[in-house]
Amino acid sequence: MDITKLREETPLCRNVIHFNNAGASPMPQPVYERLVTYLQREKEIGGYEAEAEHRPEIEDAYRRLAALVGAQPSELALVGSASRAFQFGLSALPLKPGHKILTSRLEYATVFMNLLQRRQAGIEIEVVPEDGQGAIDLERLEQAIDSRVRLIVLTHIPTHTGTVQPAEAVGRIAREHGLIYFLNATQSLGVYPLNVEEIGCDLMCSTSRKWLRGPRGLGMLYVRSEIRAHLNPPFPDVRAAVWEEPHRFRWPPDARAFETWESNPAATLALGEAAAYAQRVGLEAIWQRVQDLARYLRQRLRELPGARVHDRGQTLSGIVAFTLEDIPPLRVKELLKEHKVNVHTSTARSALLDMQDWGVSEVVRASVHYFNTEEEVEAVVRILAEAS
Ligand SMILES: Cc1ncc(COP(=O)(O)O)c(C=O)c1O
Known part of the structure; x- marks a missing residue:
């Protein structure tokens, strides 16, 4: 996968770090x-x-x-x-x-x-x-x-x-x-x-x-x-x-x-x-890369004091759900926005059967696609570390 070319064909990458692909992913x-x-x-x-x-x-x-x-x-x-x-x-x-x-x-x-x-x-x-x-x-x-x-x-x-x-x-x-x-x-x-x-x-x-x-x-x-x-x-x-x-x-x-x-x-x-x-681009390659990037994001978040990753399952997709101990999810979203990072939040109302047992009513949803990079993951985790 030629990530440089794929990013060039995704002009939004020049302006923001887009981790809201589960919301809407940019048109190439x-x-x-x-x-x-x-x-x-x-x-x-x-x-x-x-x-x-x-x-x-x-x-x-x-x-x-x-x-x-x-x-x-x-x-x-x-x-x-x-x-x-x-x-x-x-x-x-x-x-x-x-x-x-x-x-x-x-x-x-x-x-x-x-x-x-x-x-x-x-x-x-x-x-x-x-x-x-x-x-x-x-x-x-x-x-x-x-x-x-x-x-x-x-x-x-x-x-x-x-x-x-x-x-x-x-x-x-x-x-x-x-x-x-x-x-x-x-x-x-x-x-x-x-x-x-x-x-x-x-x-x-x-x-x-x-x-x-x-x-x-x-x-x-x-x-x-x-x-x-x-x-x-x-x-x-x-x-x-x-x-x-x-x-x-x-x-x-x-x-x-x-x-x-x-x-x-x-x-x-x-x-x-x-x-x-x-x-x-190739669906097999996309799926592999998205899983790898999301795994890396989860791993880096788990190393962050006070961060909790909520995803469970044998196979995990590009959607990463997390919370920070001291900052409410909506504030995390705003804070990342100030640093030109797009994420979204999920409230229990969107998936009540599952989220009613989570002990939190809202989570930050960061969703990575194949055109995202490890460097972007690092940048986002750095912003979160500084904030918390
Ligand atoms: C799992 C799932 N199903 C269905 C929908 C509904 O999609 P739409 O907004 O296109 O109706 C969404 C939207 O976020 C979703 O995440």
């Missing part, structure tokens, strides 16, 4: 250019006209994204966010009163609240305990499966800590028992070598703006072609659904059923560019 130059040149064209010839002119490239963006995750382009829908993608997918599932959903303790607020809402429809939610190291316990998952269970919902990498859940092993269990498997890959697309075939998920939601380094305002829903016919999409829209007769319409046979007429072609093109960029 080619991605940014794709966005801007399309908007330029829109300025010149008009919105609908520019979209028509770019139709083949827009379809190509789906192909690039699909290739990144081992899917077919027709299995992808682009919507406004990962949360919307999850809500659309979940609402379309054939769940009935008495059915049960199994999930993990590491779920994101939006995901879990949407599951909770299903209880109004008589659907039961069961949270499978963790394995003693933070991730879902696979044995307990199998034990929880009975004739009422229809769906497993798993957040691959959570929002607030580095734990990587065993998505592939959960997929094998779902397959063996004939269950639908919905993976939330919001914190793994673009950083982890995600492959829907290897994972065995039937649905997957994710986002453009985080580790994939695409533009903001775009989420993705993957729907395995074999299960599409069993889904009942919640909102017909003129883009894909066909109003055939005054009192009858037809759904498209693929994931596009979840899209709307109004879309953001500039962002779609840029997302395709981001997918191609990630492929060129």
